[in-house]
Amino acid sequence: MNIIDNAAVSQHLAHVRIVMVNTTLPANIGSALRAMKTMGLSKLVLVAPKTYPHPDIDALAAGATDLIEQIEIVESLEDAIKDCHLVFGTSARTRTIPWPLLDARPAAQKSMNAVLNEQQEIAVVFGREDRGLTNEELAMANYHVTIPVNSDYGVLNVAQAIQIISYEMRMATVELMDKEVDPDAVMKVTDEEAMHWDEPLVTHEQMEQFYPHIEKMLADIEFMDPKNPRLLPLRLRRLFGRIQLDKMEYHLLRGIFTRVQALNNGTWKKSKTKEDQPNA
Amino acid sequence: MNIIDNAAVSQHLAHVRIVMVNTTLPANIGSALRAMKTMGLSKLVLVAPKTYPHPDIDALAAGATDLIEQIEIVESLEDAIKDCHLVFGTSARTRTIPWPLLDARPAAQKSMNAVLNEQQEIAVVFGREDRGLTNEELAMANYHVTIPVNSDYGVLNVAQAIQIISYEMRMATVELMDKEVDPDAVMKVTDEEAMHWDEPLVTHEQMEQFYPHIEKMLADIEFMDPKNPRLLPLRLRRLFGRIQLDKMEYHLLRGIFTRVQALNNGTWKKSKTKEDQPNA
Missing domain, CATH: 1.10.8.590 (Helicase, Ruva Protein; domain 3)
Structure with a gap:
């Protein structure tokens, strides 16, 4: 494995925003920031948070206070994602109309491919603690993303889910940069990955x-x-x-x-x- | 993608034990149990915990109370791992004596290969909240394992680290079982192949x-x-x-x-x- 420049990884990950919709507990916002920062993500957008600001955010964010200053607060999900090219909605439940659904790993690979090769802006949208995203919100996403879990137990809380998505985003970034650094590396790219698009994508x-x-x-x-x-x-x-x-x-x-x-x-x-x- | 039997995944994961050495905060033990259970792991061994039992363990473990009953308490790391074939020590720092070091993903792949093909028993050992594992404890491991993180920020707490290790163990298990179910399956699935769809695609x-x-x-x-x-x-x-x-x-x-x-x-x-x- 090659030595990867940590700052360069973070620079790529700056194109991935985490969006939290109507979050109730400030502690979850703080934990999310910490989870993001450990993996090098920096951009959190809050859609109409129930309680903000709150000391619990700062407490749980630990050393990630610089990310608190960068938080963007918006009124609607629409506002949070309007300049994004690729939007993922997180969903644990099966919906009436199944949407293109990716596991966290291929979703992260798709995202970071889009960032590194086409400078796309990516959003991963997380729903309310108690009932997730509405069907209308989920319909705004290009893809749904799910984290494979033990189906006999239940789901991750929102901060844990952000932890794993952020981890997969970092892993995908390092993997792609590794491939770039080493010209002899076998390029197991799919058609989509290999395709450098000639036209800018719509937002x-x-x-x-x-x-x-x-x-x-x-x-x-x-x-x-x-x-x-x-x-x-x-x-x-x-x-x-x-x-x-x-x-x-x-x-x-x-x-x-x-x-x-x-x-x-x-x-x-x-x-x-x-x-x-x-x-x- | 094949349908994977959740119970069978858990059965394989029962061969992976998480070992926590001298844990101070009961909340971390509870969070660890929850993190394990979401991914289907079930066996936690505590080496001389500072405070045990404690209501915080039950509170943070949420629905994972069945795992509390299965917790094993031992006096030394030696006792915790004596029947194991493959032991990983988690380490954030570079040590004076370099050890064979794997990232979380290849470590999980190695572990689950050993479980599925050779019925090996695996241990992943986590250290104290403040100073990790001693050099003597790390020397008991076959390999060291590390989770790639943003090196400008610092490390995951122990429950977050257990979350990601458990997630990688589950992912590796499902990947291996997928290959067993379908001998023709290509390992590197593309985005499209990884996508679950309800309707057959056109030819x-x-x-x-x-x-x-x-x-x-x-x-x-x-x-x-x-x-x-x-x-x-x-x-x-x-x-x-x-x-x-x-x-x-x-x-x-x-x-x-x-x-x-x-x-x-x-x-x-x-x-x-x-x-x-x-x-x-």
Whole structure:
């Protein structure tokens, strides 16, 4: 194993933010900071914490007080992840619509690949102590991530889960940097890892304009009943969420939706030469 | 990914004991039990604990009370490990005498290999909260094991370290059992292979009907010129190729294409009620 520069590891890990939603116990925020700092993560975003600030945060954070100063407080999950490219929602339970689900290790490998090769911003979102994330919050994620545990016992508390996710993020970073440092190392990269993308990827915020557009288009052509869309919006999020569209693809698809809408409401007409041809 | 029998995992992990030497805080013993149980480990040996029993142990152990009953108390490290085949000493510091040192992950892989293939008994020994293991105690170990951390910050507390060691032991067990269940399984699973999915994915053959369909639809609505499609077909393949559609998504998208085509050639018309409404 090569010698890895600790500061460089932390620099990569600065692109991974931990997001805690509606946390009740300040002690859990403090423990989370400590867990993050032991592994070199630095960015914690709190979505509407129940109690903040609180001396328990400082007490449990031990020496990680510099991270307390960097905490970002926002009002909604939307605000916490809007500039992120890849969002993981943590989920212990099986949901009605299964989402693309990764174990902590491949999720961390995917994340750090995206950071090192494409400077992506990553978020891992943790829910409330008692009931986790809502289905709406989980639907904002590209992937769900789970930590394999003893199913006869139950789940980790939120600080323990952050500890293991942070550990896997660090391990994945060191592994990738090791590969870079040693040119003779066998590059067991998958297609996805090997792919250096030519176009920048769209952010979560842009995708939040994408979904209303495709839904409106499908409502226009009566493929979806907006009053009773059933599982369709969720299926679309699951499908396009795991693609990670680049900007050109994004504009390509939105262009198609706009054309279909214009065709549907008569503001766009087929050109003369084609008008008499049957479309099979 | 194969379905792994949780009870069988725990049975293998029963051969791994966690040994805590001269622990001062009962809360750390309780937290250690909880950390172990979440990962399926069950055997804790305490070498001359400072305070035992203590209500904090029960409080922090949460639902892991069955493990409290199984705790073994001994007077010396020698007694704790005498029937073990492979002993790891945890060490954060570099010692005067270098010892064979493994990171947590390869240490866990080595351990579980020894359990599954040779029914060995494994011990991982953790030291005092303030000063770890003595040189004499470390010298009783076959290997030293370390958890990679942010060296600018410091070390994990003993319960956090037990959490990560236990997690790696579980991961190594599941990985080995996976290989046993499926002899053809490739060890290095890719993201996609590691992902649990509810619907079967479509085959390459089905996708070869998908692309002509979307291209024909786009030609119909004159979004693409079939005589000069430029890079569009390639972009669509790159986009949908990396999704790996499942069957339901596949039929959903092809249903949308068919609707657009029918709208375009007039074989499908909007319902009466909608006809007068403008479509934004």
